[in-house]
Amino acid sequence: MLHRLSAAEWKSIKPALLIGLALALLQIGSGVAAYYQSKSLLWEGKYQTAHNLSVGLVVAVADQMVVKDYATVESRILQTMSNAEVASVMLTDMSGRVLSALKRDPGQKPRLLFDPYWIPTPDSHEEVIQSRDDAYITTWAKVNLGSDLGWVKLQTYNQLDSADLGSLRQQTFWLSVLSVFSGIVILSVFLWRAYFTVVKRGHVAEAKLDEATKRLVQSEKLASLGELAAGVAHEINNPVGYVSSNLTSLQKYLTVYEKVLDAPEANTDDMLAVKKKHKYDFIREDLQNLVKETQEGVGRVKAIIQDLKDYARTNVASHYVASDLHVGLKSSLNIARNQLKNRADVRLSLGNLPLVECTPSQIDQVFLNLIVNAAQAMPEGKMGLIDIRTDCNEREVWIEVQDNGPGIPAEILQKIFDPFFTTKDPGTGTGLGLSVSLNIVEQHQGKLDVNSTVGVGTTFRITLPIKRPVAKGSA
Numbered sequence: 233m234l235h236r237l238s239a240a241e242w243k244s245i246k247p248a249l250l251i252g253l254a255l256a257l258l259q260i261g262s263g264v265a266a267y268y269q270s271k272s273l274l275w276e277g278k279y280q281t282a283h284n285l286s287v288g289l290v291v292a293v294a295d296q297m298v299v300k301d302y303a304t305v306e307s308r309i310l311q312t313m314s315n316a317e318v319a320s321v322m323l324t325d326m327s328g329r330v331l332s333a334l335k336r337d338p339g340q341k342p343r344l345l346f347d348p349y350w351i352p353t354p355d356s357h358e359e360v361i362q363s364r365d366d367a368y369i370t371t372w373a374k375v376n377l378g379s380d381l382g383w384v385k386l387q388t389y390n391q392l393d394s395a396d397l398g399s400l401r402q403q404t405f406w407l408s409v410l411s412v413f414s415g416i417v418i419l420s421v422f423l424w425r426a427y428f429t430v431v432k433r434g435h436v437a438e439a440k441l442d443e444a445t446k447r448l449v450q451s452e453k454l455a456s457l458g459e460l461a462a463g464v465a466h467e468i469n470n471p472v473g474y475v476s477s478n479l480t481s482l483q484k485y486l487t488v489y490e491k492v493l494d495a496p497e498a499n500t501d502d503m504l505a506v507k508k509k510h511k512y513d514f515i516r517e518d519l520q521n522l523v524k525e526t527q528e529g530v531g532r533v534k535a536i537i538q539d540l541k542d543y544a545r546t547n548v549a550s551h552y553v554a555s556d557l558h559v560g561l562k563s564s565l566n567i568a569r570n571q572l573k574n575r576a577d578v579r580l581s582l583g584n585l586p587l588v589e590c591t592p593s594q595i596d597q598v599f600l601n602l603i604v605n606a607a608q609a610m611p612e613g614k615m616g617l618i619d620i621r622t623d624c625n626e627r628e629v630w631i632e633v634q635d636n637g638p639g640i641p642a643e644i645l646q647k648i649f650d651p652f653f654t655t656k657d658p659g660t661g662t663g664l665g666l667s668v669s670l671n672i673v674e675q676h677q678g679k680l681d682v683n684s685t686v687g688v689g690t691t692f693r694i695t696l697p698i699k700r701p702v703a704k705g706s707a
Contacts (some may be wrong), residue, residue, distance in 0.1 A: 293375065296308070
């Protein structure tokens with residue numbers, strides 16, 4: 233199935249088309265040029281034939297003109313006219329007086345001419361002069377035998393032999409057909425190579441680029457997870473710690489319950505004494521809180537693990553689903569909680585967002601990158617503030633992450649989206665976070681803008697279309 237070429241691909245193939253068309257025109261032009269060149273050679277042959285006949289006749293009659301043997305002169309002229317192309321021959325002296333003349337009508341035998349008695353002769357020192365009109369090729373050859381004796385005027389018919397011309401046309405026709413056919417073959421091969429280069433290789437390169445992009449995104453995810461690992465472990469350790477403590481208390485409470493259950497039922501005072509001794513009423517009341525806290529701790533661990541699984545999951549870029557961005561935003565905050573601790577407070581101003589067609593895990597990665605960067609931008613010893621705002625219009629949504637950190641100087645601001653560029657200490661940053669985030673947002677046909685003022689803070693703004701845009705060139 234042929235690929236429908238986009239405007240950019242047509243633009244890439246256009247030079248190949250023009251070159252191919254030029255080659256085809258060159259082939260046709262070469263055939264036409266060959267025809268006219270061959271025809272010109274035929275005309276040159278006719279001129280050469282007339283020239284040779286005239287010169288040969290001059291040699292034959294020169295001696296006879298000296299001795300005035302005009303009978304022999306006419307015989308020589310008649311021999312020359314045995315060539316069917318010769319229309320007439322005249323022999324004159326230098327003044328132009330006609331000494332002998334023969335003429336032939338087309339298809340007839342030569343006949344003697346008794347008039348005119350005088351014709352104008354060329355005023356030239358050249359030995360042979362040739363000219364051409366509609367009817368004849370006229371050749372003037374000077375008779376010279378030590379001195380100028382006269383002129384030979386020979387006229388040949390001004391037309392090419394129909395058989396020779398027909399053969400020439402046939403040869404030229406087949407040459408042109410062969411040239412055009414070879415041009416079409418060359419053009420077809422050329423265009424196929426151009427199509428393969430522009431489209432097929434473009435698809436291969438695009439597929440490899442997509443694969444490399446996916447690996448880069450996943451690598452950046454793993455790098456981010458590595459940076460967050462200690463904090464996430466601490467976040468999990470807290471609920472696990474009090475769940476473990478609650479289970480120890482629960483084990484002690486179960487021992488009390490067993491003693492109460494084993495106490496003699498007949499003597500109520502003994503039962504009351506046992507309950508009072510083991511603080512039964514307190515245990516009974518505290519047991520509910522203990523179970524509730526344990527459930528909350530397990531739920532907290534489960535939420536952190538689920539958030540990590542969602543974040544680390546590899547998604548194919550084409551898997552777009554309608555998603556609630558606020559869920560992903562809160563999940564990212566949950567993962568980054570330890571990074572925010574003792575660095576910045578988070579203030580949420582969430583608008584009423586519709587479901588957005590996107591790849592949720594990739595957008596969550598962008599959220600996490602921006603939140604962690606904002607927290608890490610806060611100077612040591614200062615509790616900063618991160619404002620996260622969301623809003624929308626009919627076509628798109630936007631999310632702003634604003635911090636009140638030191639800001640980014642203008643010379644650095646131009647480089648922050650460059651791959652592997654980082655201002656963090658060695659070992660604390662990969663330099664891929666913002667580069668990958670920009671790539672993800674642009675794949676979603678959105679924008680990632682930044683505005684920063686030194687001493688005031690930095691604001692990143694993510695803008696995403698609500699509906700996934702239809703790719704250009706798709707049917």
